[in-house]
Amino acid sequence: MSLKRFLLVRLGRLLTYPVRRKLRHFETACHDPEAVQTALLFHILRKQAGTGFGRDHGFAEIRTVADYRRSVPIAPYERVAPYIERVQKGELNALLADRAVRLFALTSGTTASRKLIPVTDDYLAAYRRGWNMWGVRMYRDHRGRRIAMRPIIQLGGDPEEYRTPAGIPCGNLSGYTAMVQRRLIRRMYAVPYQAGKIKDATARYYVALRFALGRDVSQHAAANPSTLVQLARTLDAEKDHLLRDLQNGTLRSDIDLSPEIRAELTRGLKPNPVRARELAAVAAKMGRLYPMDVWPTEGTIINTWTGGSMGPYLRQLPRYYGEPPVRDLGLLASEGRMTIPFANHTASGVLDIWSHYFEFVPEAEIDSPQPTVLGAHELLLGRSYYILPTTLYGLYRYHISDLVRVTGFYGQTPEVEFLGKGHRFANLTGEKLSEYHVTRAVDAAAARVPQPLTAYTLAPVWDDVRPYYALFLEEPDAGAALPAFLAELDRALGEENVEYASKREGNRLGPVRAALLPAGAWAAWDRARLASTGGSAEQYKHPCLIGDLSFRASMPVTREVGA
Structure with missing residues (x-):
């Protein structure tokens, strides 16, 4: 040592x-x-x-x-x-x-x-105490990996989206705590807190990687593992630009940054030609550049959620990060x-x-x-x-x-x-879509684009590249206006739920598609569901949102239609 x-x-x-x-x-x-x-x-x-x-x-x-x-x-x-x-x-x-x-x-x-x-x-005291105890226990359990006092990749959000009438800032908590950290602690984070203010998702990932590539990173931290997957894909897709910026001490001029944020970010950038050449050689040899090629797996740990609907994303992480320990947040x-x-x-x-x-x-x-x-x-x-x-x-x-x-x-x-999130929610990438969001969005879309809806249910569908939500309709409802209706529905979901809009903008969710069922399929499904759950037909409510990723496989889908 x-x-x-x-x-x-x-x-x-x-x-x-x-x-x-x-x-x-x-x-x-x-x-x-x-x-x-x-x-x-x-x-x-x-x-x-x-x-x-x-x-x-x-x-x-x-x-x-x-x-x-x-x-x-x-x-x-x-x-x-x-x-x-x-x-x-x-x-x-x-x-x-x-x-x-x-x-x-x-x-x-x-x-x-x-x-x-x-x-x-009081909130901040409890928040910091919980994080500190989590961190000390996590470090204690991984002494052999020598991760202590080495940098962390963590993306925060905007700590001040707007202010209330009394002047109180409203924004992202992780971005706020990163902003108010003591300078010594702030140095442990490879990504500057200003990155959380970047609105464009692609630019935000790029900036995070630009600052992290020159550091001896020990932890990859994100609440949702989909963030880590997208970060890894951005690293490989943008490796040429990133390595050029790393060598020259620059930040590419064509990424979407405000002049104020760009000035703050570039103030401390320095050329690192040695590290750039080293990583360029790795990329040439491997034909790719993934996080595990930049930061060896034996010296890293992943900190992310592992419960709920996170399984499909977790299964993708080894491809990009190898198989370091994973500690739930x-x-x-x-x-x-x-x-x-x-x-x-x-x-x-x-x-x-x-x-x-x-x-x-x-x-x-x-x-x-x-x-x-x-x-x-x-x-x-x-x-x-x-x-x-x-x-x-x-x-x-x-x-x-x-x-x-x-x-x-x-x-x-x-x-x-x-x-x-219980039976009233769906949550693929942190959007926490509720049935309330869905019904309002469908009503708004139908007001703009007339669309027959005998019965419908929205449900998440997994795809390794871009998961999406499918609107399950019967074939007789699939007219010429359906693609335009789907585009309006996708937009309306973003209006009702800002997290859905953010995930769509960041390419973590694909656009809504229609999954078409044979005529009469919904009536048969409702009868079977009522029989299994009990209750009276008068009190029964057809669900407009089902959060189960396996739902599509259980339905007799004849085809899918996109916007």
């Missing part, structure tokens, strides 16, 4: 000592989740009792967990949305006892509007971190009982008017539940629609894995 490497490792040990001690305390706390969770709940209620939401729901009179459940109903974002609108205008006490909101983290919602999650100092969203994975190649993670108070509803009861509600200490191995977090920043018994399964226990604290 070189002297420089030795000193960096020692510095890393010194900097992470407080986190390592905190991790030990967390592991101890996992032996009594009921006590930890109850204490956290009442800390939240005491702190927020004087807020508008707290007064409206009688927080000051709540004495037991049962009281809390009676006072606050299970509900999605729409219940807190009016309070958040008041916070946006500067009335923080409508929802929060905090002195400031640092950011509204933007996320795609189950309605047409995007959700705004208030990021407070945990169940996390703009709404907060839910789990901390402690092992490789699994979506399971220990419930983050320090950050949020958690309740769970058994999968079969989620639509019941009076479902069974359980605490973290009451879960059973192998069972599936919807998770309901209560947070220190204004989300109470929040129905995020995440379905999880209990895979084990760490001490007495459950380990859970993410299964998906």
Whole structure:
């Protein structure tokens, strides 16, 4: 080990000592989740009792967990949305006892509007603590790969898309945290945070690779593995331009960047002809340039989601990255971190009982008017539940629609894995498309292009190059206007769901296609579904969205039609 490497490792040990001690305390706390969770709940209620939401729901009179459940109903974002609108205008006490909101983290919602999650100092403290414990555990488990204190490739988003009437920035949380990192920590990331401000997806990938090629990267990090697949494909497709820029210390002039971002990015660029020649020789020999050709597999690790619908993308990673260890990032969203994975190649993670108070509803009861509600200490191995977090920043018994399964226990604290967004969502690449989005988009498209729709369902279809969504229709509905209708539907889906539009723009999703079925197929399918699920024909609702990737294989598709 070189002297420089030795000193960096020692510095890393010194900097992470407080986190390592905190991790030990967390592991101890996992032996009594009921006590930890109850204490956290009442800390939240005491702190927020004087807020508008707290007064409206009688927080000051709540004495037991049962009281809390009676006072606050299970509900999605729409219940807190009016309070958040008041916070946006500067009335923080409508929802929060905090002195400031640092950011509204933007996320795609189950309605047409995007959700705004208030990021407070409490939020940031929990967010950083969870990431730090995840990171220390991950580094500890991979000492032999010598990844500590080596650069990371991670793409963030735009930390400020716009501001509220009170001047609070609204944007991407990962982009914001990258922007406010201490300079020493920021140097550990190969991609400058300014890259998150780039709107064009191809340009964003190119810039990330341009800055990473000259660094000794140890980790490839992205929430969704589709990002890593697209990054790898861009590296190979743009290798000639990238190596020329690396050699000359430039950033190609024809990529779509604003003058301000280009000036910020190019300020620190320097020529690296030695590295450029080295990689050019590798590309000439291999006839390609993939991440595993640039950063040897034995010295890297992949950090990405592995649960839910990520399987098809994960299966593509070895082609580009080899087979380094894969560590799941945990169940996390703009709404907060839910789990901390402690092992490789699994979506399971220990419930983050320090950050949020958690309740769970058994999968079969989620639509019941009076479902069974359980605490973290009451879960059973192998069972599936919807998770309901209560947070220190204004989300109470929040129905995020995440379905999880209990895979084990760490001490007495459950380990859970993410299964998906329930039966009302589809999520191929992070778009989190809801049935609400689909029905509104179909109505809008039909208003622009008249199209017969005897019955329809939208469902994801896997394709190794570009997965897409298919609109399942019967053959008699396939008239001359169908291609134009599909083009309008694709556009309308992007209008309803900004994440869908982003994934389409970034070429991670292909355009909507029609999958045509024989006449009468939907009536037969609905009869069979009603017979299997029970209930009355009067209450039955034909699903307009099915998130199952295997759905197409189960249907008698005669042909497909594109826009």
